[in-house]
Amino acid sequence: xxxxxxxxxxxxxxEGVRYKPYRCPANLWTIGIGHVMYPDHAKxxxxxxxxxxxxxxxxxxxxxxxxxxILASDLARFxxxxxxxxxxxxxxxxxxxxxxYSAAPSVKRCCAGIMKRxxxxx
Numbered sequence: 001x002x003x004x005x006x007x008x009x010x011x012x013x014x015e016g017v018r019y020k021p022y023r024c025p026a027n028l029w030t031i032g033i034g035h036v037m038y039p040d041h042a043k044x045x046x047x048x049x050x051x052x053x054x055x056x057x058x059x060x061x062x063x064x065x066x067x068x069x070i071l072a073s074d075l076a077r078f079x080x081x082x083x084x085x086x087x088x089x090x091x092x093x094x095x096x097x098x099x100x101y102s103a104a105p106s107v108k109r110c111c112a113g114i115m116k117r118x119x120x121x122x
Contacts, residue, residue: 002079003075003078003079003097007097008071008075011033011034011071011097012033012071015033015034016033016034017032017033017067018030018031018032019031019032019061019062019063019064019067020060020061020062021037021054021058021059021062023049023050024036026042026046026049027046027049027050028041028042028049029041029052029054029058031058031062031067031070032062032066032067032070032071033067033070033071033074035070035071035074037054037058038052038055075097078097079097
């Protein structure tokens, strides 16, 4: 099942879209819609992350097509979660993906409330 276009729009709205690499609040090099460029750097301390330079080939303005392809690849990880014996609606899948994709505390709180209500109604 694919994430809905509305979910992609919400992720883009809350994460923002950037075509030039930047450091996220965790001091990790990031591009596009919240894509961490070098995930292995997350193992470093915050101070050590600041010492890591952007790779020369990544220090450029990325195209919309490149950013869209990165997002599609990131979302595929969530869309292809191991299958469970539940039929997930597109809306529920979108909520789950939005919550997992976003680092924003406000999104996490919103989705946690939705998921709590869903569990109570099952």
